[in-house]
Amino acid sequence: MERIAYLGLGIMGRGMATNLLKAGYQVTAWNRSPEACRPLVEKGAVLAQTPAQAVNNAEVIMYSLADDKAVEEVVFGQDGILSNVRSPQIAIDMSTVHPDTSRREAAAYAQKQVEFLDAPVFGSKNEAAAGGLWIVVGGKQNVFEQVKPILAPLSETIHYLGDTGKGAAMKLIGNSIVATQIEALGEAMILAAKAGLNPQDVLDVLHVVDFRSPIFDGMGKTLLERDFTPNFALKHMLKDANLIARFAQDLNSPTPAAALVRETLKAAVNQGWGEENASALIKALELEAGVTVEL
Numbered sequence: 001m002e003r004i005a006y007l008g009l010g011i012m013g014r015g016m017a018t019n020l021l022k023a024g025y026q027v028t029a030w031n032r033s034p035e036a037c038r039p040l041v042e043k044g045a046v047l048a049q050t051p052a053q054a055v056n057n058a059e060v061i062m063y064s065l066a067d068d069k070a071v072e073e074v075v076f077g078q079d080g081i082l083s084n085v086r087s088p089q090i091a092i093d094m095s096t097v098h099p100d101t102s103r104r105e106a107a108a109y110a111q112k113q114v115e116f117l118d119a120p121v122f123g124s125k126n127e128a129a130a131g132g133l134w135i136v137v138g139g140k141q142n143v144f145e146q147v148k149p150i151l152a153p154l155s156e157t158i159h160y161l162g163d164t165g166k167g168a169a170m171k172l173i174g175n176s177i178v179a180t181q182i183e184a185l186g187e188a189m190i191l192a193a194k195a196g197l198n199p200q201d202v203l204d205v206l207h208v209v210d211f212r213s214p215i216f217d218g219m220g221k222t223l224l225e226r227d228f229t230p231n232f233a234l235k236h237m238l239k240d241a242n243l244i245a246r247f248a249q250d251l252n253s254p255t256p257a258a259a260l261v262r263e264t265l266k267a268a269v270n271q272g273w274g275e276e277n278a279s280a281l282i283k284a285l286e287l288e289a290g291v292t293v294e295l
Contacts, residue, residue, distance in 0.1 A: 001150065002026055005058035007051055007074060007081070008095070009036040011231070012121065013064035015128030016094070016154050021045060023153035030054035052084040060150060061085065064094040067239050068101045075105060087113035090147060096120050096175065098243050099165030102138065106164040115143045118164060119151065120171035124231035132156045136174075138167035172247050175240045176258045179278075181215045183261045186282030189223065189293045199224055199293055219279040224295050228276035228283075235274035237281070238265040
């Protein structure tokens with residue numbers, strides 16, 4: 001399998017599609033805003049005008065889209081992917097969506113004799129660019145084995161979780177942990193500031209203790225620098241928090257900490273920080289506390 005269609009060239013998709021080109025795959029690219037495709041076209045990708053056109057000659061169809069609504073439009077809409085797919089193509093949704101969306105996609109593709117995997121990723125801009133993502137996959141295991149060589153240039157590790165929807169479920173579970181860690185970091189750093197501790201000293205301790213975390217290291221550093229340049233936008237984290245709330249409600253699973261973090265995310269987005277990095281949720285806590293964490 002050498003010919004790949006990649007749809008959705010945001011922060012994540014752009015990095016993944018670029019690494020597919022570097023690995024020697026023939027890539028046809030589509031994005032709602034065509035100018036986002038220009039860097040890929042300059043590297044050898046073919047530009048498609050519609051999702052239907054993008055998948056025409058592809059053996060594997062991959063897409064990373066903003067949310068469930070975008071998947072609905074690009075996959076099911078007019079001139080969408082489903083309008084022009086056929087056996088033996090394989091479709092891989094790398095977006096963060098509700099597992100029900102993945103199952104709906106799988107059923108629609110099955111009617112066209114096209115195989116489907118849900119394969120969302122952990123990581124952000126830097127990992128996408130470096131081919132260091134962590135990919136979690138749901139769907140048929142034999143199909144997963146077929147596409148592993150294609151996922152390899154994008155990832156540090158690849159994990160098969162089970163049948164359709166299991167990859168999407170794992171992504172929501174992981175993102176719940178991420179959001180809770182950012183909330184915990186913000187609460188701790190604000191409490192430390194009020195206690196008169198030097199914030200760099202606090203981060204130095206957090207870097208070595210048994211509950212250390214790459215999130216504490218990375219977001220702690222950018223917090224002190226007041227750098228909220230988006231690697232993963234706050235508005236997308238709120239979108240995921242809303243999906244997590246719905247997912248937990250579907251399963252009647254208690255998520256009190258996630259519910260609290262969701263309220264902080266809402267407050268931060270309502271302050272106008274939705275386009276900033278997810279760590280901007282800490283600014284909502286700072287506003288409530290009346291302090292700013294900085295050197």
